[in-house]
Amino acid sequence: MSKKNKSLLFGGIKHMAIARKITLLYGGIFSFSLLIISLFMILNITAIQQQTIRRELTATISNIENYLRQGNSLSNDALQGLLDNKYVEVSIYSQEEKVYYYSHFGEGPFFTQSNEFNLQGSNVYFVKEEELAAQKQRAFAEKGFKINVQKEDPENCTEYILENSKRQQLMLISTVMPSKKSFYRVDVFKSIGLNTNFLRGFIIKLGTVDFIGIFCAFLIGRYISRRMLQPVEAIRSAAERITIEDLSQRIETEGPEDEMKELTVTFNSMIDRLESSFQRQNQFVSDASHELRTPISVIQGYANLINRWGKSDPDILQESIDSILGETEHMSALIRKLLFLAKGDQNRMLVQKKFVSLNEIAGEIVKELEILEVPREIIFEEKDRVEIWGDPDLIKQLLWIHAENALKYTKDGGLITVRVWKDKKNAYVSVSDNGVGISQQHLPRIFDRFYRVDQSRNKGISGTGLGLSIAKWIADSHFGYISVESKKGEGTTFMNAFALCGNSKKDGGKKNSQ
Numbered sequence: 001m002s003k004k005n006k007s008l009l010f011g012g013i014k015h016m017a018i019a020r021k022i023t024l025l026y027g028g029i030f031s032f033s034l035l036i037i038s039l040f041m042i043l044n045i046t047a048i049q050q051q052t053i054r055r056e057l058t059a060t061i062s063n064i065e066n067y068l069r070q071g072n073s074l075s076n077d078a079l080q081g082l083l084d085n086k087y088v089e090v091s092i093y094s095q096e097e098k099v100y101y102y103s104h105f106g107e108g109p110f111f112t113q114s115n116e117f118n119l120q121g122s123n124v125y126f127v128k129e130e131e132l133a134a135q136k137q138r139a140f141a142e143k144g145f146k147i148n149v150q151k152e153d154p155e156n157c158t159e160y161i162l163e164n165s166k167r168q169q170l171m172l173i174s175t176v177m178p179s180k181k182s183f184y185r186v187d188v189f190k191s192i193g194l195n196t197n198f199l200r201g202f203i204i205k206l207g208t209v210d211f212i213g214i215f216c217a218f219l220i221g222r223y224i225s226r227r228m229l230q231p232v233e234a235i236r237s238a239a240e241r242i243t244i245e246d247l248s249q250r251i252e253t254e255g256p257e258d259e260m261k262e263l264t265v266t267f268n269s270m271i272d273r274l275e276s277s278f279q280r281q282n283q284f285v286s287d288a289s290h291e292l293r294t295p296i297s298v299i300q301g302y303a304n305l306i307n308r309w310g311k312s313d314p315d316i317l318q319e320s321i322d323s324i325l326g327e328t329e330h331m332s333a334l335i336r337k338l339l340f341l342a343k344g345d346q347n348r349m350l351v352q353k354k355f356v357s358l359n360e361i362a363g364e365i366v367k368e369l370e371i372l373e374v375p376r377e378i379i380f381e382e383k384d385r386v387e388i389w390g391d392p393d394l395i396k397q398l399l400w401i402h403a404e405n406a407l408k409y410t411k412d413g414g415l416i417t418v419r420v421w422k423d424k425k426n427a428y429v430s431v432s433d434n435g436v437g438i439s440q441q442h443l444p445r446i447f448d449r450f451y452r453v454d455q456s457r458n459k460g461i462s463g464t465g466l467g468l469s470i471a472k473w474i475a476d477s478h479f480g481y482i483s484v485e486s487k488k489g490e491g492t493t494f495m496n497a498f499a500l501c502g503n504s505k506k507d508g509g510k511k512n513s514q
Contacts, residue, residue: 018225018229018232019222019225019226019229020225022221022224022225022228022229023218023221023222023225024221025221026217026218026220026221026224026225027214027217027218027221030213030214030217030221031213031214031217031218034210034213034214034217035210038206038207038209038210041206042202042203042206045202046192049192050161050171050192053171053190053192054159054171054173056088056190057088057171057173057188057189057190058173060082060083060088060090060188061157061173061175061186061188063082063083064079064082064090064092064177064186064188065177067082068177068179068184074092074094074101074184075101076101076102076103079092079101079102079103080103083103087190087191088103088188088189088190089102089103089188089189089190090102090103090186090187090188091103091186091187091188091189092184092185092186092187093184093185094179094182094184095179095182095183095184095185096179096180096181096182096183140160140162143164144164144165145162145163145164145170146162146163146164147160147161147162148160148161148162148163148169149161156175156176157173157174157175158173158174158175159171159172159173159174160172160173160174161192162189168191169191169192170189170190170191170192171189171190171192172187172188172189173187173188173189174186174187174188228260230260231251231260231261231263231264232260232263234251234252234264235251235263235264235267238250238251238267238271242271247271247274247275247278248275249271250268250271251264251267251268252264253265253268280448280449288334288338288450292331292334295327295328295330295331296327296331298323298324298327299323299324299327299328302319302320302323302324303320303324305320306320334466337466337467337470338466340470340473341449341466341469341470341473344470344473344477349477351391351394351477352391352393353389353390353391353478354389354390354391354392355387355388355389355501356387356388356389356390356392356395357385357386357387358386358387358388358395358420358427358429358498359382359385359386359420361392361395361396361399361429362380362382362399362418362420362429363380364396365396365399365400365403365418366378366380366418368400368403369403369407369416372407374407375412375413376407376410376412376413376414376415376416377413377414377415377416378416378417378418379415379416379417379418380417380418380419381417381418381419381420382419382420382421383419383420383421383422384420384421384422386420386421386422386427386428386429386500387427387500387501388427388478388498388499388500388501389478389499389501390478390498391477391478394474394477394478395474395478397470397474398470398471398474398475398496399418399429399431399496401467401468401470401471402431402471402494402496403416403418403431404467405467405468405492405494406431406432406433406435406492409433409435409436409437409492410433410434410435410436410491411435414433414434414435415433415434416431416432416433417430417431417432417433418430418431418432419432422500425499425500426480426497426498426499426500427497427498427499427500427501428495428496428497428498429495429496430493430494430495430496431493431494432491432492432493432494433491433492433493434490434491435491435492436488436489437486437487437488437489437490437491437492438484438486438488438492439488440488443484443486446468446484447468447469447471447472447482448469449465449466449469450465450466451465452465471494475496475498478498479498479499480496480497480498480499481496481497482494482495482496482497483495483497
């Protein structure tokens with residue numbers, strides 16, 4: 001086969017459907033095995049035929065032995081009646097009667113009086129084996145046969161394979177059966193030459209069995225492949241039906257606990273994540289549009305106001321400019337936060353980690369809060385000196401987000417507390433206030449992007465709803481976490497946990513490359 005033909009053949013198999021590949025593989029392996037077995041049987045047909053003949057001769061000897069044990073007398077007619085197969089020949093010599101009994105079916109008797117063994121009137125059990133073998137060989141030679149194979153059987157039987165000059169073969173089994181006063185010498189034989197009819201019939205039957213077996217193998221392989229690939233077909237059909245507008249398609253997970261069920265569960269889980277991701281994306285776009293619509297509307301309104309009356313009225317002009325600048329600053333802050341989260345989602349945010357003191361960063365936040373001269377009481381508690389492996393700018397941004405929320409939701413005269421401590425594994429920094437607090441129903445969603453508690457919106461408190469999302473991303477990027485405790489009307493505590501410097505020191509190189 002040329003290289004071009006080989007490439008076409010393997011290329012066709014490569015692009016073949018999986019079901020056809022499985023059918024071809026299953027049917028091919030079964031067919032190859034069946035053909036190998038058939039070839040083995042054809043090549044060993046002689047041994048198979050010899051085994052068949054051996055069973056026939058042994059069965060004939062058993063029939064004769066049972067007949068004699070019952071005390072029946074021998075005759076040629078009685079001997080013929082004992083034969084199950086007309087092609088089996090029997091010759092029995094009675095030592096007591098000095099007479100041969102033989103069948104007349106098939107090719108006729110093989111032994112006659114002329115080739116009677118010279119046993120010298122003695123009991124066969126006392127004749128030397130070498131002498132018996134020599135007498136047998138002379139008797140076979142008189143008929144033109146030579147001994148091709150000779151086997152001794154443990155049950156006082158000797159098997160011969162005889163062959164003449166025409167390459168005709170006989171199988172002969174010789175044995176001795178005791179009688180009341182002497183013994184019987186029994187010789188049973190049959191031709192084992194392959195005849196054309198037998199060989200042709202055997203090959204035709206074998207070929208028919210092979211054809212039916214190969215045909216059934218491919219049918220069964222086709223059924224098995226389709227049965228096995230039903231979950232895959234279900235996944236393919238579901239994937240075709242899935243669109244951005246419809247992510248509700250799922251695949252039934254009934255059936256045995258096998259790899260296909262695992263694949264189905266994995267596919268459904270993937271669609272669940274996609275649906276959740278698309279829902280968050282749609283919500284993100286909707287919320288971003290909502291947040292940007294308000295400042296744009298304000299800017300547009302004041303621009304129209306200036307265009308109509310503000311050109312000649314200094315008060316209206318100044319008011320419009322102040323409002324436009326405020327909304328522009330709000331939009332700028334919103335866009336910066338959106339860009340921060342977008343880079344974080346795409347793993348493009350540069351995180352430069354080093355050994356930093358959590359006490360120093362928390363102290364800077366407290367000082368900045370005091371500089372603002374807000375009417376709140378600020379308390380800084382340092383229980384331990386703590387070092388962590390992190391980006392100092394991002395850690396400071398995280399704490400400032402919590403501090404800014406505490407300022408927004410704590411009334412004048414309220415209390416804001418910043419604490420730093422550690423245990424055997426982690427470093428902790430928390431920001432607490434005694435402000436309005438958060439109800440339990442809102443706590444699970446406060447880290448969602450653009451999510452803001454409705455009550456805060458009603459109070460007109462400014463914000464984008466992105467701060468805590470950014471804080472969570474920063475904590476995750478430092479392999480830490482944020483926990484929240486809050487009660488409505490009593491205040492809120494945000495606790496941030498990070499690995500201690502000693503615990504993260506050994507893999508600091510990995511984290512630094514993030």
